[in-house]
Amino acid sequence: MKHPAFRYALLAGIMFASPALAADEGGLPQMDTSTYPSQLFWLFVCFAVLYVVMSKVSLPRVGETLERRRSQKDGDLAQAADLNDSAERVKAEYERSLARAQETAAASASAAERDMSNNIAAEQSKFADSARKRLATAEQNIVKAKMDALNSLADISADIAADIVQKIADVQISKPDAKKAVLAAMQED
Numbered sequence: 001m002k003h004p005a006f007r008y009a010l011l012a013g014i015m016f017a018s019p020a021l022a023a024d025e026g027g028l029p030q031m032d033t034s035t036y037p038s039q040l041f042w043l044f045v046c047f048a049v050l051y052v053v054m055s056k057v058s059l060p061r062v063g064e065t066l067e068r069r070r071s072q073k074d075g076d077l078a079q080a081a082d083l084n085d086s087a088e089r090v091k092a093e094y095e096r097s098l099a100r101a102q103e104t105a106a107a108s109a110s111a112a113e114r115d116m117s118n119n120i121a122a123e124q125s126k127f128a129d130s131a132r133k134r135l136a137t138a139e140q141n142i143v144k145a146k147m148d149a150l151n152s153l154a155d156i157s158a159d160i161a162a163d164i165v166q167k168i169a170d171v172q173i174s175k176p177d178a179k180k181a182v183l184a185a186m187q188e189d
Helices: 004-025 033-169 175-188
Strands: none
């Protein structure tokens, strides 16, 4: 097969030579009716060659290109659909995992809240028991201190009463007797 540049040069030579030949004869050769049969012959030959070249070479290549593009497009669309489905599955799995994590977190928070509530209640109960015990102990200590103070007051009062009676009446009273008299007086009030 000859180089395409050679073909183009041949066609250009024919195109440029035709006006020069027509100028020699004195008119347009395509309008000369005596050349119609040869013009029609070459018209049919050119169309036939052009038809054969187009139908056997150019159009199959164009068809192959279109088919390749169509198959590539279909493949790309199928791949995109597969990736979309995969992304949807991943998204659904992510949402399920997120929901499970939220449920677990809610359950953990609820359990922690219950545990804290129970611990607080237990601590409050311990504190209340401890406070009651300390209060009872404090009340016992107060009662004991009151009794000790009263006994001490009774002893002091008995000593003072015995001293007063001795100084005023010049009578000697024993401390136990004076204490009995003071306790009797204290119980009357």
